[in-house]
Amino acid sequence: MNSTWLILALILVIAAVIFLYLAEKKKKSEPNGPHGSRGSNSAGQRQDPLKFADGSNEFNARILGPGAIITYGATDYVCRGAIQLRQGQYVWHEYLLDGGKGSEYFSVEYDEGQLKLGWWISRPDLDLTPEREVTVEGVRYLKTESGMGTFSSEGTTGVAESGDYEYWDMAEAGGNRLFSLERYGTDGPLEASLGWKILPGELKVYPAPEA
Structure with missing residues (x-):
């Protein structure tokens, strides 16, 4: 019985570590702020799709x-x-x-x-x-x-x-x-x-x- 609880606890610890690792990785990959990373105003900005349509x-x-x-x-x-x-x-x-x-x-x-x-x-x-x-x-x-x-x-x-x-x-x-x-x-x-x-x-x- 004790071994069963030990195995479950170990699985939970491993799952928690994996979850924290993935969350931190996602956070680092996301741009900083609504318009992209700091120092880059163009990243993530939407452009006018018809900018040159009128010639x-x-x-x-x-x-x-x-x-x-x-x-x-x-x-x-x-x-x-x-x-x-x-x-x-x-x-x-x-x-x-x-x-x-x-x-x-x-x-x-x-x-x-x-x-x-x-x-x-x-x-x-x-x-x-x-x-x-x-x-x-x-x-x-x-x-x-x-x-x-x-x-x-x-x-x-x-x-x-x-x-x-x-x-x-x-x-x-x-x-x-x-x-x-x-x-x-x-x-x-x-x-x-x-x-x-x-x-x-x-x-x-x-x-x-x-x-």
Whole structure:
């Protein structure tokens, strides 16, 4: 009888040792905290599964810039210069193009994680001042936003390498046709442009050469 109890006690001790060993091993294998081990913020973080589904990887500043080729509407445009615009944490880009009818440029911005592309034609013949509502060539545009920030440029742009920037953005009721007034520098002239929204699939981008 005593030997039976001794055997049972021995089995329980062995089971307890195995249980403690496995528990400690599991604890060591688990990450430290909800976002992974200390010192590694990326481990365990979930990523947006549609991050590049909209073609945004083709339109970043590493791909676009002076020397890039953009095909739109069966016309090849050469990017002559790039302007980066910044307002606080918000950054967007404009790319001045050579080809087509001339005076055309292309804008790239992200608004709440959504890629927005615009095609623009400079209109120096339009002498307009910022208003809540303007009518241009029979189209009524309403103000959507305005603000001030800074800019930096590279290549041939016609503006300084850096400075202050003001903008007034407007759109027709449907939102597809656009109108913009921009001022580069504190005493620069107001520059008017007409534009429209485009989709990533409407363009083909050939990357700019490496700097």
